[in-house]
Amino acid sequence: MVRERWMLFDAARQRTIPVMLYLPARGSSKQQLKPAILSHGYGGRNTKYGFVAQTLVAQGYVVASIQHELPTDAPMPTVGNVRQVRQPFWERDVQNMLFVRQALARKFPGVELNELLLVGHSKGGDSAMLFAEEHPALAARVISLDNCRMPLPRAARPRVLSLRSSDQVADPGVLPTPAEQAEFGTMLVQLKNTVHNDMWDGATKAEKQEMSAAISRFLTK
Structure with missing residues (x-):
C-alpha cells in the first residue's frame, strides 16, 4: 500500500482540505479502482485510520482520508439539541466529501465514481x-464505525454496514429495526470487546482484525 499526502483547496468556501491518499502498491493488479472516502472521529486525525484504509485498498479501493477539522474551526457544541447544533458540522464534512469526490475523479480518470x-x-x-441522506445516488455503500446521532438511511441504496461498539448506545431512531434491516439489507455488527474510542489505529490487533473482517465481508457481498 502506498500513502500520499494531498492538499486540496476549495476556492468557493476558501477552505483547505488536507487528504491522505492510500493506493495499491505500484506494480499490483491493474484492476479499475473504486473510490472510498474516509472520515475520522471528532478530535481525531485523518492519518490514524491506516488499518481501515489497508482493508479497503485490499478490496480494490483508492482511499481518500479527509482531515475535516482544522485548527481555526470552532469547537463542536456539546449542549443543546444534538441533531440541531451539530448538523452544520456534519454538513461541512459533506461539502468536503463532495469536493474530494470530484477531485478523485480528476486525479484518477478511470475511477468508478458509481461505486463510491x-x-x-x-x-x-x-x-x-448525512451524505447518504442528501445524496443517495452518489454513494453505493456506507460503513459506520459506531456513529450514534445521525439515523442510518432506510433505503436500498446505499447499502449500509454499521459496526457497533461494546460501550456506546445510539440515540433513539438512529439504528433500523430488525424488520427495516431485513427490508433494506442493512448490516449491524455488534463488536464484543471493542469500545467506541478504540475504533482507530490505537485498537489492539484483535480489535482491528474483528473490524477488518466485518468490513471485508460486507464489501465482498
Whole structure:
C-alpha cells in the first residue's frame, strides 16, 4: 500500500482540505479502482485510520482520508439539541466529501465514481450518513464505525454496514429495526470487546482484525 499526502483547496468556501491518499502498491493488479472516502472521529486525525484504509485498498479501493477539522474551526457544541447544533458540522464534512469526490475523479480518470464508498467513525459516521441522506445516488455503500446521532438511511441504496461498539448506545431512531434491516439489507455488527474510542489505529490487533473482517465481508457481498 502506498500513502500520499494531498492538499486540496476549495476556492468557493476558501477552505483547505488536507487528504491522505492510500493506493495499491505500484506494480499490483491493474484492476479499475473504486473510490472510498474516509472520515475520522471528532478530535481525531485523518492519518490514524491506516488499518481501515489497508482493508479497503485490499478490496480494490483508492482511499481518500479527509482531515475535516482544522485548527481555526470552532469547537463542536456539546449542549443543546444534538441533531440541531451539530448538523452544520456534519454538513461541512459533506461539502468536503463532495469536493474530494470530484477531485478523485480528476486525479484518477478511470475511477468508478458509481461505486463510491463512504466510511466514518463516530462524528465522521454521522457525516457519512448525512451524505447518504442528501445524496443517495452518489454513494453505493456506507460503513459506520459506531456513529450514534445521525439515523442510518432506510433505503436500498446505499447499502449500509454499521459496526457497533461494546460501550456506546445510539440515540433513539438512529439504528433500523430488525424488520427495516431485513427490508433494506442493512448490516449491524455488534463488536464484543471493542469500545467506541478504540475504533482507530490505537485498537489492539484483535480489535482491528474483528473490524477488518466485518468490513471485508460486507464489501465482498
